[in-house]
Amino acid sequence: MIRTFIFFLAVVGLTAAPETGKVVSLSTDGMAKIVHSDGSTNFLRRFSEGDRKVGWIGRTVRYEVVTEATETQARGIVSADAEELRRVAEVTDTLRRETVDKGRMVSRMPNELMPNMALWDQSGRLVMKKDFLGHPLALNFVFTSCRVARMCPASTSSMKRLGDALAKLPGAANVRLLTITFDPETDSPGVLRTYADGYGIDHERHRFLTGDAGQIKDLMSHYGIQTLRDDGTIVHNAALIVISPEGRITYRSEGASFDAEDVAARLLKLSGTAGTKSR
Template sequence: MKRALFAGMLSLFALTGCRWKAEKLPYLGEPEKITKVVDGKQVDELVYPTIPAFQFISQDSVPITEKSFDGKIYVADFFFVTCPTICPIMKKNMLNVYEAFKGAEDVRILSHTIDPSHDTPAVLKQYAKDLGITGPMWQFATGDREKIYDIGENHYLVTAGADSTAPGGYIHSGAFVLIDKEKHIRGQYDGTTEAGTNKLIADIKRLRDEYKND
């Protein structure tokens, strides 16, 4: 009897474990319903938005585009070098993400400055050096101010812009945004907290497992 009960518990645990592994991270954003024909029948499908084409300039003074992240999972955020409030803690937490996946070919980080007039490629290069960043994993992007604000507000779904009443003259979200290899948003995390950062690291691992198991 005990042996049968134990075997049943093992089976239940195995089934539960399989279901847990099969769970996927959600897709964020407002989906569009499209109708397509499958096996001669019309079916409705929800299509979630993706990060559109973009072009900025990296800390290495070279163009950085959406194609730079083809086949990559990446984390996006917004900041400015002279930020007197949340940016230092965000970058400290992002360093934990960087260290967790340093050397991984399929994981990248993209930090957009919202003060491009000050944060030139040379300034961003020094900023990355001061953080101890080497190699291509963590990219810092500057460029056209309005395009940076637009991609933040309308595509990454975070706050990013100038605000004369805010400390430092700019306002931005403290969110870390997780993007999958198809450019879908799969999560947003509080980059100002250790708990939010740890959840992001865990979800990057889950997302990598999704691709391994597909």
């Protein structure tokens, strides 16, 4: 994520340098006070609108310092918490071994268990597979800079309609939606927060996830998502995967768009409240 960002800044003529520190305060105008990792220096860095909404206060973070004219900004903010990074590395390594062992049979089929994961959501929280067990899930993949209307924008719009349909069903309070970026080098938690806000997403029900690029690449393989970088963008297929509260894949819909009412009914059935009427 950092390397790609530095290259972009060089192209547009901005200066950047990496920093790590603990966020101790954040003013209403977006200026964050950050204590250097060794405690020697205090920095004032401007956070984007999305990062202001992420729960970074009190957290150790890594970011790029971008100087543009007289303003110093922190961009591409990600967690640098040692324990979180250890947990992510552990899951990433295990998933890599599983991916290699499965070879060409890596894509998981209906009734197989979902793979493990350790990723950060749009609120900066580290979430893992275990956090979603007990919840029916609908999962898809997008990247926020996608400009092909029939792909990621259509996929996210369908997920928004699904969330709206579920909100009308009293028995669907337990259902969760997950969207994983396949461009983690660009899509930091703050970027995902801004993207989700743009669609009016319910942040408690619908998590947007980012993190280790290698882990996400392996997750894509397990869920049958393929990508190819071409002419400055990412060409990819799309699918919606429905997962039971026990963590088993139960249904897959190919394509970016899907019938939100049909998927809501499937999720409601998995939650054990299929007979519940909408308000």
